[in-house]
Amino acid sequence: MRTEPTVRRAVCLVSGGMDSAVALAEARVAGFESHALSFDYGQRHRVELAAAARVAKALGAVEHRVVKVDLSAIGGSALTDRIEVPKDRPDEAIGAGVPATYVPARNTVFLAVALGWAEVLGARDIVIGVNALDYSGYPDCRPEFVSAFEHLAAVATRAGVEGARFRVHTPLISLSKAEIIRRGVELGLDYGLTHSCYDPAQAGRPCGRCDSCVLRAKGFQEAGVADPLVLG
Amino acid sequence: MRTEPTVRRAVCLVSGGMDSAVALAEARVAGFESHALSFDYGQRHRVELAAAARVAKALGAVEHRVVKVDLSAIGGSALTDRIEVPKDRPDEAIGAGVPATYVPARNTVFLAVALGWAEVLGARDIVIGVNALDYSGYPDCRPEFVSAFEHLAAVATRAGVEGARFRVHTPLISLSKAEIIRRGVELGLDYGLTHSCYDPAQAGRPCGRCDSCVLRAKGFQEAGVADPLVLG
Numbered sequence: 001m002r003t004e005p006t007v008r009r010a011v012c013l014v015s016g017g018m019d020s021a022v023a024l025a026e027a028r029v030a031g032f033e034s035h036a037l038s039f040d041y042g043q044r045h046r047v048e049l050a051a052a053a054r055v056a057k058a059l060g061a062v063e064h065r066v067v068k069v070d071l072s073a074i075g076g077s078a079l080t081d082r083i084e085v086p087k088d089r090p091d092e093a094i095g096a097g098v099p100a101t102y103v104p105a106r107n108t109v110f111l112a113v114a115l116g117w118a119e120v121l122g123a124r125d126i127v128i129g130v131n132a133l134d135y136s137g138y139p140d141c142r143p144e145f146v147s148a149f150e151h152l153a154a155v156a157t158r159a160g161v162e163g164a165r166f167r168v169h170t171p172l173i174s175l176s177k178a179e180i181i182r183r184g185v186e187l188g189l190d191y192g193l194t195h196s197c198y199d200p201a202q203a204g205r206p207c208g209r210c211d212s213c214v215l216r217a218k219g220f221q222e223a224g225v226a227d228p229l230v231l232g
Numbered sequence: 233m234r235t236e237p238t239v240r241r242a243v244c245l246v247s248g249g250m251d252s253a254v255a256l257a258e259a260r261v262a263g264f265e266s267h268a269l270s271f272d273y274g275q276r277h278r279v280e281l282a283a284a285a286r287v288a289k290a291l292g293a294v295e296h297r298v299v300k301v302d303l304s305a306i307g308g309s310a311l312t313d314r315i316e317v318p319k320d321r322p323d324e325a326i327g328a329g330v331p332a333t334y335v336p337a338r339n340t341v342f343l344a345v346a347l348g349w350a351e352v353l354g355a356r357d358i359v360i361g362v363n364a365l366d367y368s369g370y371p372d373c374r375p376e377f378v379s380a381f382e383h384l385a386a387v388a389t390r391a392g393v394e395g396a397r398f399r400v401h402t403p404l405i406s407l408s409k410a411e412i413i414r415r416g417v418e419l420g421l422d423y424g425l426t427h428s429c430y431d432p433a434q435a436g437r438p439c440g441r442c443d444s445c446v447l448r449a450k451g452f453q454e455a456g457v458a459d460p461l462v463l464g
Contacts, residue, residue: 075352113303144387152340155377
């Protein structure tokens with residue numbers, strides 16, 4: 001008779017931003033042993049990696065690894081290249097089309113590495129804080145992308161060939177930014193630990209004007225919650 | 233009226249080994265403008281990256297990029313960890329099961345980065361020298377893996393959402409090692425440029441005893457061709 005493992009491990013992608021922090025908090029309440037994974041991918045706003053470490057620790061991840069994947073070597077995004085990060089865009093513009101901050105195939109690369117680590121750990125669960133509403137312009141934040149990746153995982157790995165089913169959990173995928181923020185508050189997340197700003201020149205302080213800062217401010221406002229990062 | 237582009241670009245994965253060199257030669261005869269891509273993934277046999285550069289240049293790639301992806305951070309393989317590279321295994325053992333040199337999700341990660349670069353370049357074609365026969369133990373060298381990745385590519389990218397179809401070409405997938413070697417000879421490939429040995433201690437010289445050296449020697453013998461890397 002085989003004994004079922006009592007600990008269910010999950011690889012949790014943690015960027016340092018709000019969404020992945022809430023996703024990690026969801027993994028904890030779901031009873032997973034979280035193995036936090038971040039990427040040093042040549043992003044210009046690398047201060048988010050320090051935020052990722054703070055978040056992982058605060059939310060009880062048993063370990064936190066940062067994998068270097070130099071996506072700046074292939075270019076194509078305002079997040080890795082010397083393309084100017086757009087600022088002061090109206091809300092309609094932020095929601096429309098694929099933004100300059102889209103990094104080609106980023107979530108595909110991140111999930112691929114997460115899958116490899118899951119296989120090494122004997123984990124079958126991957127948690128990612130993608131969100132299809134506020135980031136409708138990112139193709140790799142949609143449910144059809146997640147399903148396609150789960151199918152790939154089944155045929156791409158030794159574990160999959162031996163019958164394991166990998167699941168990619170996306171607890172935030174259909175939530176609005178305000179709903180995400182309220183859920184984080186419920187789960188006791190300290191948003192002061194997170195970092196959202198895309199602007200590398202701000203050294204960790206929010207610029208308040210890039211798409212990410214604008215969406216964050218809008219979310220806090222709609223949620224009726226004060227953002228601890230914004231000084232009163 | 234839109235003019236079709238006269239140059240078809242392809243991202244070609246080039247490891248420095250024989251198979252990817254033959255695949256790159258196939259891309260050239262198929263008329264692609266090749267953009268060669270290699271990975272510094274923490275492999276212990278990093279001398280293969282110098283071989284990749286030689287191969288890319290000799291086979292007319294218009295550029296060659298090396299992307300750093302630190303898979304050793306997640307461990308799990310004799311190619312990245314301080315696990316001993318197996319030697320002197322009988323042929324049956326080499327063909328059976330998933331070998332210690334399997335790197336979890338490696339081809340998923342490599343194709344994901346290739347996809348990102350293809351999107352940046354406006355390319356729709358990716359060429360990879362996977363082979364389902366000699367490496368039957370690697371789940372990510374099988375046709376079902378390649379199909380699943382093509383499906384993922386269609387939903388993972390801005391270009392895919394806009395209707396582009398990405399193709400992953402696997403010109404060697406059903407060939408034996410001997411057939412691959414003969415095809416490379418036909419295409420004028422100089423095998424002296426390539427590197428196959430897994431043993432990092434050999435500084436570029438083949439050890440002759442690891443799985444990769446054994447398969448290479450067997451392939452050359454069956455093809456009835458002399459390996460320029462082996463001194464007479």
